[in-house]
Amino acid sequence: MRATLGLVVWLVTISQGAGKLCDGRREGAQCYGPLDGKIVLRLMDTAPFRYNWLKKAIILLRGRENTLLTKLPERFSFTPNSGTLKIENLKRNDSGNYTLQIFNKQGIGIENRTLQLFIQAPVTSVHLASKCQSQGVQPVSCSSKGGDSLQYRWSLNKKPLQDSDLLSGDVQANNITLKPYISGQLICFVRNDVSESQNEVTLSCVFINCTSNGTVISQWLPEMKKNLCDKPTPGDESPHSTNYLPLMGGILSALFILLMIGLAVVYKLKKKQSSVEDEEELTYADVRIVNQPRRSIKMREEVEVEYGQVKLSQQPRGTVAAKNDASIYAHVRKHR
The missing domain is CATH 1.20.5 (Single alpha-helices involved in coiled-coils or other helix-helix interfaces)
Structure with a gap:
C-alpha cells in the first residue's frame, strides 16, 4: 500500500512538471540539471527505516521512515512516500558527488549508493550563417549564445547530412564547408544534456554577373541577391553554363x-x-x-x-x- 501510494505521488509530481527526472536508484547514476532550473532525483522506492543523504561529508538529508530528522536547505524538498528529492534554482556548485546511506533498525549500514550531479547552462538560441565562395563552395557556421558541453547535428532536406556532402569538417562540428552546388534546407541542431535548440538556412548559391546602380557585380552570391541586378544578363543564373563558356570558346576558336x-x-x-x-x-x-x-x-x-x-x-x-x-x-x- 505504501509503495503504491509513493508511486502515485511520484507520477503526480512528474505530471505537474516538477522538473527533469533522473533515476538515482542505481549505483553510479549520472544526473544532469539545467542552470537556474530544477531537477527531480529518484533516490529510493520508499523511505527505509533510516537513511542519510550527503554531499561529501555534509549531511543534507536525514530521516527515519516518513519522518525528516533534519531541515533541508531552502531550495530542496523531499517526498518520503515516493523517495524523490526536488532541487530548484540550480546553481553551479550543486554539481558534485552525492551519497545515500541506508541503515537497518539496528543502525547498521546496509547500502551506500553514489550519484553524480552535473549542472549545465541550457542552449538559449542558435545562430546559423552561410557564405557563397568561389565555384559555389559554401562554408557554414553554427553557434549558440549559451550552453555547456554543446553537441551539434546537421540535416539537409530532412535527411542526416553525410560526410560525402562536405568539403571540410565533419557532421558533428559546428563549422563545416559544403561542396559546390549543394542546395536546399540545412538545419543545425544544438543540444546538451539539459536542452536542445535549432535553426535553419536555405542554401542556394548562383553566379551573378550584372550591374547594380552602375557597379559591376561578378561573383557567387545567394540566389536572393539576384534582385540587386539592374538588368540580369542571360545565363547568369546557370553556374554550370558559365563554367563551360571558356572551354566552348576555346574549342570554337580552334x-x-x-x-x-x-x-x-x-x-x-x-x-x-x-x-x-x-x-x-x-x-x-x-x-x-x-x-x-x-x-x-x-x-x-x-x-x-x-x-x-x-x-x-x-x-x-x-x-x-x-x-x-x-x-x-x-x-x-x-x-x-
Whole structure:
C-alpha cells in the first residue's frame, strides 16, 4: 500500500512538471540539471527505516521512515512516500558527488549508493550563417549564445547530412564547408544534456554577373541577391553554363583556325593547278597556229616552182623559148 501510494505521488509530481527526472536508484547514476532550473532525483522506492543523504561529508538529508530528522536547505524538498528529492534554482556548485546511506533498525549500514550531479547552462538560441565562395563552395557556421558541453547535428532536406556532402569538417562540428552546388534546407541542431535548440538556412548559391546602380557585380552570391541586378544578363543564373563558356570558346576558336588553314591550303592548290593548265594551253597554241602553217606554205611554193620549170622547158619554138626562158627564170629568181 505504501509503495503504491509513493508511486502515485511520484507520477503526480512528474505530471505537474516538477522538473527533469533522473533515476538515482542505481549505483553510479549520472544526473544532469539545467542552470537556474530544477531537477527531480529518484533516490529510493520508499523511505527505509533510516537513511542519510550527503554531499561529501555534509549531511543534507536525514530521516527515519516518513519522518525528516533534519531541515533541508531552502531550495530542496523531499517526498518520503515516493523517495524523490526536488532541487530548484540550480546553481553551479550543486554539481558534485552525492551519497545515500541506508541503515537497518539496528543502525547498521546496509547500502551506500553514489550519484553524480552535473549542472549545465541550457542552449538559449542558435545562430546559423552561410557564405557563397568561389565555384559555389559554401562554408557554414553554427553557434549558440549559451550552453555547456554543446553537441551539434546537421540535416539537409530532412535527411542526416553525410560526410560525402562536405568539403571540410565533419557532421558533428559546428563549422563545416559544403561542396559546390549543394542546395536546399540545412538545419543545425544544438543540444546538451539539459536542452536542445535549432535553426535553419536555405542554401542556394548562383553566379551573378550584372550591374547594380552602375557597379559591376561578378561573383557567387545567394540566389536572393539576384534582385540587386539592374538588368540580369542571360545565363547568369546557370553556374554550370558559365563554367563551360571558356572551354566552348576555346574549342570554337580552334575550329575557326583549322577552317582558315584548310581554306588557305585549298586556295593554294587550286592556284597551282590553274597555273599548270595555262602553260599547257600556251604550248599547244604555238604548235598549231605558228609553226605548222609556215611549213605547209613553203612546201606548196616549192612544188609550184618545180612544176613551172618543167612546163616551160617543153615550148616548141627555140627563139621564143629562149626569151621566155630567161624572163621566166629571172622572174622566178626574183620571186624567190
